[in-house]
Amino acid sequence: MLNPAGPELSGGVRGYLNHQENKTLLRFITCGSVDDGKSTLIGRLLYDTKLIFEDQLAALESDSRKHGTAGEVIDFALLVDGLEAEREQGITIDVAYRFFATQKRKFIVADTPGHEEYTSNMATGASTAELAVVLVDARKGVLEQTRRHSHIVSLLGIRHIVLAVNKIDLMDHDQSVFDAIVEEYRAFAKPLGFDDIHAIPLSARFGDNVSIRSTAMPWYDGPTLIEHLESVVLPDSAVELPFRFPVQLVVRPHLDFRGFAGQIASGKVAVGDQVVVANSGQMGSVKSIVTADGLLDAAREGQAVTLVLDDEVDISRGSMLSHPDARPLVSDQFQAHVIWFDKKTLMPGRSYILRTETMSTPASVTKLKHKIDVNSLTLEAATHLDRNEIGVCNISTQMPVAFDAYRDNRATGNFTMIDRMTNATVGAGMIDHALRRADNVHLQSIDVTREARGALKHQKPAVLWFTGLSGSGKSTIANLVEKQLHALGHHTMTLDGDNVRHGLNRDLGFTEADRVENIRRVAEVARLMSDAGLIVLVSFISPFRSERLMAREMMASGEFLEIFVDTPIEECARRDPKGLYKKAMAGNLANFTGISSPYEAPEQPDIHLKTVEQNAEALAMSVVEWMTRNSVGGI
Template structure:
C-alpha cells in the first residue's frame, strides 16, 4: 500500500540572520543549488564570478549568488536584503538573506518584519556573538516565534558534537526569556552541504533532520482572519458623483456586506453597503484582501482612518509606550519632532522619555539614559500631535508597527513596536476662552509673531535683538525678549549642553514663545539653536507668517576674534564640551526669512532691516492697519 502524499503547506517566508561572515549567503546559495533553483546560465556566471570574487579556492562560492551588489562581492559581506524564491514538492519558500554587519542591522530588521521563521546562523568557531544576540532579540521583538539555530562551519571544527552541544546550550539559555515557540538546532556546513538538504554522513551523532526538512515541516499558520477587523483606509475612491468608496488592504479580521463598522478616531458608526474586489462585488473579504468598501452613511473618512467592528475597537490615544530599534547614525533626541508612519497614517510625534535601554547581551534593562544610538533598542514614551488608532504589536503587528522618519532628511530613523497606551491626563482638555489671541492682538494694534534670531555664539544676535526691541518699544509695539543666557537662570537651569538638552532647551522656549503670542505679543528670541529640526518645530507651533527666522551670519573666525565671554578660548582648550562651532556643528538655515551678514554692517543697520521686515509683513505699523481695514475692522 502506498504511503499518502503529504499535504502541501502554505508558502513559508523566512530570513537568514546572524553575525557577519557566518555563512548566511552561502547557505541560501547552497539551498537554491540543491533544489535546482539555479538556471544553467546563472550557474555558468556563478562559476566565473567565483573565480573572480570567490573566497573558497577552486570551489563554487554560493554566497555570490545572492550577494548581488558589487560592493558586497568586493567586501565579501551582505549589505542589502536579498529576496529569493524556491520550492519543493511540499512547500514554496520566500527567503530574505539579511546582512550580518552591525552597520546594516536596520536592513536585517526590514527583512524580519515580514518573516514567519528565522534561521539564525552561528559560526561554530566563534559561538554566540553580540550581533547574534542582537538579531535574536530583534527577531523576538518583531514577533517571529520559530527559530532554527544553524551552527554553521561545523566542518572547520572536525564535526565535533561537543562544539554543537555547547553552542546550543548557550543559545537556549539566552533565549529562555524571548518567547520562541520552537528552537530547532541543526549542525551544518553550508559550503559542503552537510545537513542542508540531506542528512550528513559526517555527523552520525546528530539524529535530527536536515535544514530543508525542518523548513518543510514547521507550522506557522496565519490566524489574522480570526482577529478583530482592522481596515486602514489607503485611499478615498471617488471616480464620480455616484460612488464614494474607501480602498485599502484588510490588516486583520473579516468584513461582509451589512456589517456594522466604526471609524476608530471619530467613533462614527455605519454599515457596509458593498465590498468591492478586483473583479466585482463580494459578500465577504478577509485579512490580506485588497478591497474597496462603500458605506450606508455619508461620514467623514480620510486616508489614515481605520475602520473596525464596534464591539472590538483598536486603542485610540496620543501617548503610548513603544520599543524603538534605532536605525539612524544621528542619535535619538527626546523632544525632537519626528514623523510617525503607522499603517496608512502619518503624524508628527516626539519621544518624551526613554524608560530604559536593552542590553542585547544580557537582556537587562539599563535605566537613566537620555538617548539611543545606532542599533540600540529601548522602551520609550511617545506623544503624537493627534490621537492615532493602534493595537499593541504583540496583538496585531500590522496595526502596532511603525517607523519614525527624520523630518529634515526624510530618512528612516527607527522602527517602532507599540507596547501599550499611556493613559495620561485623560481629564485634561482645552478650555475655551472668551478673550482670544486675535482680540488681544487687536487691542495692541499689532499682529503676534515670534522673531527668532539664530547664529553662532558671539555673532551679535543678542545685541541686534536688544536694539530691535528698543525700536519696536519706541513705536508702541508690545514685545518681550527671550535670551538664551537668561532662560538658563530659571526655566532651563536644569539643562546642560548635550544635543538632547539643546533640543529640550529650544522646545521649552518655543512653547513659552507660543503662549506669549497667545497674549498678542511680538516675541523676540535670541538663541544659538544649532539644529534646523528644532527651529522648524518652533515654526510649526504658530500660524503661517507668525515665525520669522533671522539668521545672523557671522563667520566663525570673527566670533572667535570677538569672544566677548571668553568661551571660544576655553572650548578650543578643551575646557568646554559640546560647544557650537568648535566641537558641535551648527546647521545653517537653508532659507531664513532674513539673512544678516554682519561684515560691513553695524548692529543698528541690521536692527533697522529687521524692523523694516516686520513692518512690511504687517506685524505693526501702516501695513497692519491696512490689513485690518481690508478685514473690515
C-alpha cells in the same frame, strides 16, 4: 492537443496547480553575524530544491571563479548576493527575497545582512517573517550581532527559531563544539520568550543536514533543516485577528462614487458589515467591496480593495476602519520599543515624523526610559540612543494615532521614524501600550482666542526667532528691535538664552540632548506668549535645524520669523564678549557651538542679517521695516 476539460488536465496540470495552491506558505529569514554563511545556506536551499536552471548554474560556476570564496567549489552565496558591492566585499548589504518549494510547503526566505551597519535592512526582512534561522559560525560561536539580531526578531514578534550552527565541518564535526554553542545561545535567549528553539549542526557549503542527513555527524539524530521547515507549526493567520483597514486613498472618480481604498491589514469584512472610523467613532455599513476584478461579497487580510459605505462618513487618508466591537486603541501618547538606525543619535525632545501604515504625524520621544544591552539584555539608564541601539521610549504624537499593541497585531502595531530634514528612515518602533496619562489629559476649550487677545493690543501675535553663533550679536539686535517695537506702542517680550538658563532651564547643561530640550521648552513658552497676543523675540543659538523647524511648526501659520544673525566664527571669536571662545579653544569648555559642537546654519531664513556689513542699529531697523512690509505683528 489536450482537451481543457479532459482527464489529462484534471489529473495532471490541474491537479498539480491545485496541489501548489493548497500548500501552506512559510516566510522566514536568515540572520546572524557577518560571514556566518546566510547567503550560502539560501543558495544551497535553492540548489537542493531544483530551483536553479542549467544556464544559471553555468553562470554561477563562472561567477564563483571570479568572485567566489569557496575555492574550486561552487559559491552558493553568489545566488543571493547579487549586488556588485556585495560580491566585491563578500557581505550582504540589501535584503534579498527568494522563493522555493518542496512537496509539502512553499517558502519565501529573506537573506538579511549581518553587518552592524545594515541592521535596518535586517529589521525590514524580519518584519514579515514567521520564523528566523539564526546562523552561528561554529568557529566563532555566539557573537554580539547574533544577540542583536535575536533580540530584534523577538521584538518583531517571531517566536520560532532555528539555531543553525554552520561550518561545523571546519571544527571536525565536533559534537562538543555544537553543544557548547547551543547551551550558550539558549541561556542568552531564555528571556526573549521564543516558543521554540531548534538547533541543527550543518555545513551549508557541502549541504550537510540542509536537505540530506550528514553521515559525518552520527551523533545528531534530529531533522534536516528542510524537514524542520516543512513541519514547523505556523502561527495563527492574521485573518483571525480583528478587522483593520487603514485607508490609503479616497477614490472619487465622479459625484456618484466615493470609496476608500487600501489593503486589509488583518481580519475580514463582508458586505453588510458595520464598520467604525477609529479616530472619530463615526459608523457606517459596507455597501460594496470593489476590486480590479469586480465586486466581492467578502474580503480578507492581505487583499487590496475599495470599500464603499452606505452612509456619508468623514474618512480621509490615514483613517482606520474596524468592526465596532473590536476597535483599535487611539492615543497621542504611547510606550514603544525603538530600534535606532541612524548615525545621528535619537534625542528625546527632538521632532521626527512618525509613519504608520498610512498616516504621518510629527512626533517626539518625551522620555527615554532605558536602553537594552543586547549582550546581557539588562536595562541601562540612557539619555539618547546611538546607532543600532534598542530602547524603550514614551512617544508623543501631534495627532492621535489608531493602533494595536504590537504583540496583538504586527500590522497595526509598528511604525517608522523619519528625519524631518533628510527624509531618511532613522528608526523603527513596536508599540507596547497607550499611556494612561493620555486618557486623563484633555484640551480645555477657551473662549478668548489668541486673535482676540492680539486685537485688544492692536497687533497680531508673532515670534521673531534670532539664531546665530555665540557672540554674533543676536541679543543686541533683538534688544534693539524690541525697543523700536515698544516705541511704536506694541506689546512684546524677549526670551534670551542666558536669562532663561538662570530660571526655567537652569537644570540643563550643554550636551546635545540638553540643547534639544532647551529649545523645546523655549518654543513651548514662546507659543504660550504668542497665544497671549504678544510679539515674542527669542534670542537663542538654537544650533540645530530640526529644533528650529519644530519651533516654527508649533506657531500659527505666518507668525514665525527665522532671523539668521550671520557673523563669521572668526569675528565671533575676535569679539568673544564673554571669554567663551578662548576657553573652548583651550579645551576648557566642552560642547561649545562652532568649536566642539556643530552649528547648522539656516538654509532659507526669513531674514538674513550680515553683521559685518552693517551696524546693529541699522540691522534692527531692517527687521522692523521687513515686518511692516509683510504685515507681521500688525505693524
